[in-house]
Amino acid sequence: xxxxxxxxxxxxxxxxxxxxxxxxxxxxxxxxxxxxxxxxxxxxxxxxxxxxxxxxxxxxxxxxxxxxxxxxxxxxxxxxxxxxxxxxxxxxxxxxxxxxxxxxxxxxxxxxxxxxxxxxxxxxxxxxxxxxxxxxxxxxxxxxxxxxxxxxxxxxxxxxxxxxxxxxxxxxxxxxxxxxxxxxxxxxxxxxxxxxxxxxxxxxxxxxxxxxxxxxxxxxxxxxxxxxxxxxxxxxxxxxxxxxxxxxxxxxxxxxxxxxxxxxxxxxxxxxxxxxxxxxxxxxxxxxxxxxxxxxxxxxxxxxxxxxxxxxxxxxxxxxxxxxxxxxxxxxxxxxxxxxxxxxxxxxxxxxxxxxxxxxxxxxxxxxxxxxxxxxxxxxxxx
Amino acid sequence: xxxxxxxxxxxxxxxxxxxxxxxxxxxxxxxxxxxxxxxxxxxxxxxxxxxxxxxxxxxxxxxxxxxxxxxxxxxxxxxxxxxxxxxxxxxxxxxxxxxxxxxxxxxxxxxxxxxxxxxxxxxxxxxxxxxxxxxxxxxxxxxxxxxxxxxxxxxxxxxxxxxxxxxxxxxxxxxxxxxxxxxxxxxxxxxxxxxxxxxxxxxxxxxxxxxxxxxxxxxxxxxxxxxxxxxxxxxxxxxxxxxxxxxxxxxxxxxxxxxxxxxxxxxxxxxxxxxxxxxxxxxxxxxxxxxxxxxxxxxxxxxxxxxxxxxxxxxxxxxxxxxxxxxxxxxxxxxxxxxxxxxxxxxxxxxxxxxxxxxxxxxxxxxxxxxxxxxxxxxxxxx
Numbered sequence: 001x002x003x004x005x006x007x008x009x010x011x012x013x014x015x016x017x018x019x020x021x022x023x024x025x026x027x028x029x030x031x032x033x034x035x036x037x038x039x040x041x042x043x044x045x046x047x048x049x050x051x052x053x054x055x056x057x058x059x060x061x062x063x064x065x066x067x068x069x070x071x072x073x074x075x076x077x078x079x080x081x082x083x084x085x086x087x088x089x090x091x092x093x094x095x096x097x098x099x100x101x102x103x104x105x106x107x108x109x110x111x112x113x114x115x116x117x118x119x120x121x122x123x124x125x126x127x128x129x130x131x132x133x134x135x136x137x138x139x140x141x142x143x144x145x146x147x148x149x150x151x152x153x154x155x156x157x158x159x160x161x162x163x164x165x166x167x168x169x170x171x172x173x174x175x176x177x178x179x180x181x182x183x184x185x186x187x188x189x190x191x192x193x194x195x196x197x198x199x200x201x202x203x204x205x206x207x208x209x210x211x212x213x214x215x216x217x218x219x220x221x222x223x224x225x226x227x228x229x230x231x232x233x234x235x236x237x238x239x240x241x242x243x244x245x246x247x248x249x250x251x252x253x254x255x256x257x258x259x260x261x262x263x264x265x266x267x268x269x270x271x272x273x274x275x276x277x278x279x280x281x282x283x284x285x286x287x288x289x290x291x292x293x294x295x296x297x298x299x300x301x302x303x304x305x306x307x308x309x310x311x312x313x314x315x316x317x318x319x320x321x322x323x324x325x326x327x328x329x330x331x332x333x334x335x336x337x338x339x340x341x342x343x344x345x346x347x348x349x350x351x352x353x354x355x356x357x358x359x360x361x362x363x364x365x366x367x368x369x370x371x372x373x374x375x376x377x378x379x380x381x382x383x
Numbered sequence: 384x385x386x387x388x389x390x391x392x393x394x395x396x397x398x399x400x401x402x403x404x405x406x407x408x409x410x411x412x413x414x415x416x417x418x419x420x421x422x423x424x425x426x427x428x429x430x431x432x433x434x435x436x437x438x439x440x441x442x443x444x445x446x447x448x449x450x451x452x453x454x455x456x457x458x459x460x461x462x463x464x465x466x467x468x469x470x471x472x473x474x475x476x477x478x479x480x481x482x483x484x485x486x487x488x489x490x491x492x493x494x495x496x497x498x499x500x501x502x503x504x505x506x507x508x509x510x511x512x513x514x515x516x517x518x519x520x521x522x523x524x525x526x527x528x529x530x531x532x533x534x535x536x537x538x539x540x541x542x543x544x545x546x547x548x549x550x551x552x553x554x555x556x557x558x559x560x561x562x563x564x565x566x567x568x569x570x571x572x573x574x575x576x577x578x579x580x581x582x583x584x585x586x587x588x589x590x591x592x593x594x595x596x597x598x599x600x601x602x603x604x605x606x607x608x609x610x611x612x613x614x615x616x617x618x619x620x621x622x623x624x625x626x627x628x629x630x631x632x633x634x635x636x637x638x639x640x641x642x643x644x645x646x647x648x649x650x651x652x653x654x655x656x657x658x659x660x661x662x663x664x665x666x667x668x669x670x671x672x673x674x675x676x677x678x679x680x681x682x683x684x685x686x687x688x689x690x691x692x693x694x695x696x697x698x699x700x701x702x703x704x705x706x707x708x709x710x711x712x713x714x715x716x717x718x719x720x721x722x723x724x725x726x727x728x729x730x731x732x733x734x735x736x737x738x739x740x741x742x743x744x745x746x747x748x749x750x751x752x753x754x755x756x757x758x759x760x761x762x763x764x765x766x
């Protein structure tokens with residue numbers, strides 16, 4: 001029904017482990033796309049963070065990506081919109097103790113869990129996001145709900161619906177909209193607690209060395225560091241008169257680096273060039289590693305997953321058969337990035353941990369990989 | 384010493400009152416620029432919000448803009464960096480009960496005051512911002528401090544310094560860095576409290592009408608609606624090999640509209656075209672009012688102030704005299720926008736409330752105005 005031609009778009013150069021983070025990329029249409037048989041046509045690409053993925057947990061990272069893809073495809077087959085399929089994938093990633101999202105998230109300096117989530121609809125170009133929200137184990141449900149509430153138009157007395165909520169306000173809005181709260185202590189896992197203790201100890205040791213046992217404790221408390229900035233964490237734009245391709249992008253890595261470079265939006269713009277691989281390579285090199293916005297940084301840490309697609313009519317056996325060409329790519333400057341992908345007609349998801357080659361310097365070099373998939377919208381099997 | 388040629392760049396079309404908001408634009412150099420006499424060369428442009436400015440309070444709006452300009456110029460003359468001069472101007476605007484910033488800010492649905500502030504340095508391209516922070520009456524001091532702390536490089540144990548903090552974490556970070564807290568109840572004024580009561584009553588009436596006296600109270604609590612997103616509230620980029628002009632932009636208006644269009648960054652990019660007036664007009668029309676990101680909005684509310692400058696050598700009396708040409712513009716789709724501007728060599732600031740012409744529809748049309756100023760870096764008076 002469809003085939004993945006894993007063109008060896010392989011060009012790896014190099015990278016240091018930031019906290020692993022996650023998210024997914026929307027299938028290209030925000031209305032369910034169905035072929036003549038009534039089967040859903042769609043493709044999902046997810047990641048379980050750009051950072052460092054140990055070999056000992058590789059199986060778990062891949063497994064959660066596989067489950068996330070399966071959830072999205074299940075929803076597409078049930079007729080869900082792309083944003084809802086993506087949300088289902090993200091809930092799976094958030095529920096895993098192995099991802100730095102939802103359950104098992106890294107603790108902040110105060111030992112609290114604060115989460116971010118953002119989602120964008122390529123059709124309406126609307127965006128919903130929450131930042132630094134505590135006590136909600138599936139923050140993507142809040143981002144999704146912000147998006148769907150905004151679609152309903154103005155609130156009472158002509159008020160404009162919010163697209164971005166943070167902190168306590170985000171938590172209360174979520175609970176008032178029926179999203180269940182979760183006690184923060186239930187969101188920490190043995191992994192996240194031991195990482196917190198280890199990092200705090202490391203920091204205290206470093207501060208003692210720096211200042212001869214007399215460091216101000218005031219610098220210790222630091223919370224709510226990043227938030228789900230527009231253009232930084234995700235981007236989606238359907239094809240239009242200006243854009244020949246539909247694109248969807250999700251990023252991961254050091255929040256400050258992603259914010260200051262607006263990496264998701266930059267990669268989406270770059271994807272309007274003909275050669276997707278070359279365009280992503282240049283965007284990661286010029287708009288991220290060598291970005292003037294990060295000129296003072298010696299180590300630029302992030303990763304990106306990209307989908308782009310267009311309808312193509314070449315080599316079709318009949319004019320009523322339409323094929324959608326999906327190109328899927330990932331690139332990272334971190335040690336590793338874990339990805340998963342699946343088409344709605346596929347039996348199961350493929351997963352992969354992309355790693356910088358041996359000797360490559362994290363934060364200064366990059367790895368880039370990807371493939372191509374043709375989704376054929378026809379009642380008969382072509383391939 | 385310098386002259387303002389107020390070219391009547393006037394082109395008004397149209398606009399509804401959103402909450403008035405504020406901020407300023409950086410002078411172009413982040414290191415103090417001095418002429419041969421040791422006098423500071425610099426130009427400051429501020430606004431007291433794009434929204435609705437009543438005639439009855441026009442004097443107060445203009446007066447605070449004047450004081451803000453004076454503060455910035457005082458700091459420039461004392462040898463301060465542009466970011467610190469801008470911060471001084473903003474403190475003045477935040478301290479005024481007439482602006483929707485700091486003291487006198489609009490209350491959120493829960494009756495609390497939450498503030499945003501952001502600042503960008505055109506030289507380092509660094510950005511510092513706080514969102515939804517309570518109990519700090521000068522949030523710009525936190526944004527400025529984030530910027531200056533980040534300039535110092537990494538924190539202990541290789542941690543990357545934050546550029547954006549929100550909510551409780553932002554408050555605690557500020558207090559731990561010596562910025563004085565302020566009890567929230569002291570930040571409300573009789574104006575902001577009466578506006579809150581009036582708006583809440585209006586909303587309750589509207590909800591009763593909508594639902595026949597049986598509206599869910601759950602929609603009432605809604606806080607932390609917007610935050611100081613990168614690229615949306617302010618932008619600054621000094622001249623470089625890519626950019627012939629140095630630019631600085633500050634926006635105001637409906638937060639959601641500013642976020643979804645990334646208005647500040649779009650206007651800054653547009654300013655690299657030769658004709659500043661035409662470029663801003665087209666940016667406001669195509670990237671804001673008719674933006675595909677706001678396609679579903681019938682009313683797009685915002686305003687922008689823009690500075691751009693370049694060194695020019697035309698018509699100089701001697702080769703060692705260098706002139707800086709500063710173009711300053713403002714444009715808004717709201718009923719009105721209050722601005723003030725001043726050069727470091729000027730005796731006092733000029734202020735102005737720009738209004739849409741009678742009959743123009745707010746949110747669908749725009750006003751655009753501006754002027755040109757030549758700063759001459761010479762020991763003798765030219766003009």
